[in-house]
Amino acid sequence: MKSILLTGGTGFIGQPLVRALASQGYDLSVLTRDPVVAQSRLPANVRLYPRLDALEAAGVVPDVLINLAGESLANKRWSAASKAEFRASRIGLTEQLVDCFERMGKFPARVVSGSAIGFYGDRGDAILDEQQPPGNDFAALLCRDWERAAALFSARGSSVCYLRTGIVLGAEGGALKQMLPAFRMGLGGPMGSGKQYMSWIHREDMVRLVLFLVEEPDIIGPVNAVSPNPVSNKEFATTLGHLLHRPAVLAVPSPALKLMFGEMASSLLLASQRVLPGCALARGFTFQHPLLMKALENLLKK
Numbered sequence: 001m002k003s004i005l006l007t008g009g010t011g012f013i014g015q016p017l018v019r020a021l022a023s024q025g026y027d028l029s030v031l032t033r034d035p036v037v038a039q040s041r042l043p044a045n046v047r048l049y050p051r052l053d054a055l056e057a058a059g060v061v062p063d064v065l066i067n068l069a070g071e072s073l074a075n076k077r078w079s080a081a082s083k084a085e086f087r088a089s090r091i092g093l094t095e096q097l098v099d100c101f102e103r104m105g106k107f108p109a110r111v112v113s114g115s116a117i118g119f120y121g122d123r124g125d126a127i128l129d130e131q132q133p134p135g136n137d138f139a140a141l142l143c144r145d146w147e148r149a150a151a152l153f154s155a156r157g158s159s160v161c162y163l164r165t166g167i168v169l170g171a172e173g174g175a176l177k178q179m180l181p182a183f184r185m186g187l188g189g190p191m192g193s194g195k196q197y198m199s200w201i202h203r204e205d206m207v208r209l210v211l212f213l214v215e216e217p218d219i220i221g222p223v224n225a226v227s228p229n230p231v232s233n234k235e236f237a238t239t240l241g242h243l244l245h246r247p248a249v250l251a252v253p254s255p256a257l258k259l260m261f262g263e264m265a266s267s268l269l270l271a272s273q274r275v276l277p278g279c280a281l282a283r284g285f286t287f288q289h290p291l292l293m294k295a296l297e298n299l300l301k302k
Contacts, residue, residue: 003027004214005060007093008068008114009046010038012173013165017066017207018042024211029060031069052100061101064214065108067150068163069093073118073139074175078263086142090114094149098156107158110217112210113150115162117199117226119143122271125197129278130164130222139267147222159217163210166226166275169295170203171302183240189250191257194234196272199226202289202298212285224277228290236292243296 004021008014009030021028022043029047032038038048049055071089076082094113101107120128121135134144147162154160169176182188201209209225231239241248257265277285289295 001025001027002064002214003029003060003062004064004066005029005031005055005062005108006066006068007031007097008070010034010041011068012170013168013203013206013210014068015041016170016203017068017210018046020207020211021214022046029055029062031055052096056100056104059104061104061106062108064110064112065097065153065158066112066210066214067094067097068114070114070146073264074178074268077261078138083138087145090142090146091149094146095152098149098152101156107153107156109158110214111150111153111158111160112213113147113153113160113162115143115147115150115164115222117164117166117224117273117275118267118271119147119164119222120273120275122196122266123274124272125274128224128273128275130224137267137271138263139271154220159220161213161219162222163213164222164224164275165206166199166201166224166230166273168203168206169200169299171299174203176296176299179240183237183244183246183248186246187250188237188241188246188248189252190234190237190248191252192233192254192270194232194237194251196233196270197230197274198233198236199224199230199273199275200236200292200295201225201227202287202295205287205289208288209280209285212280216283219279219283221279223279224275225280226275226277227287227292227295228277228281229292230274230276231292239292240296243293243300
């Protein structure tokens with residue numbers, strides 16, 4: 001029975017991931033800033049640690065570290081202060097984890113470390129696999145530096161992969177939950193030109209992919225966590241509107257998005273990233289929800 005330590009275990013991806021790992025009999029620990037909330041959301045047999053020093057005092061060195069913690073980039077307008085929070089919650093925490101295990105004199109054999117397809121920046125219609133270089137905007141450099149911090153585990157002998165996550169679709173949270181109220185009122189539509197590519201993944205496939213990577217420690221380096229079928233923003237809006245039996249033609253102009261959301265609009269809402277899961281497919285991972293129409297049908301029933 002492998003021991004696993006998770007960060008980000010109470011989040012949108014973390015909660016179903018913890019439940020899936022627990023159902024398969026893993027010995028689970030979660031590093032969380034709020035044990036009370038975590039206790040209410042996670043299975044009772046998961047051990048909770050509120051701080052790294054508590055982890056160190058207990059001498060917990062797991063077989064596998066799944067490091068998904070990070071302040072959401074989409075919850076607030078970007079400022080110098082929020083950007084510092086984004087970096088601290090990703091890069092800072094990862095470096096602190098390295099230091100913690102360094103003091104204990106032992107490192108996890110396997111590390112699955114968070115990243116995002118924001119790594120690639122705005123790349124238009126170009127098809128992007130894991131071999132592409134990083135972009136040069138804030139989100140791209142944030143992902144680049146996060147992966148560099150995780151690479152410190154590689155230098156200590158851990159097998160490390162970087163999970164470059166796309167737009168995770170789930171009924172209970174994330175981007176889809178934010179979109180649904182407007183679309184259900186018939187007020188949805190493309191953002192900007194609608195030509196920008198959206199690389200998405202069903203949350204169930206996201207969880208399955210992480211479990212796959214836990215059990216395949218020879219997969220190292222970047223892994224694109226996206227479905228094999230990215231779509232344009234316009235196609236996404238049209239598909240969602242069709243399934244809700246609502247029009248989806250009220251486009252929000254790019255200048256309006258930039259006025260409302262500032263720099264975040266350019267990096268998260270208007271940037272085009274046509275990303276394919278080359279590594280996952282090459283290693284035999286199969287997607288249960290590869291097509292957007294079927295994926296959204298599945299989620300809207302929940």
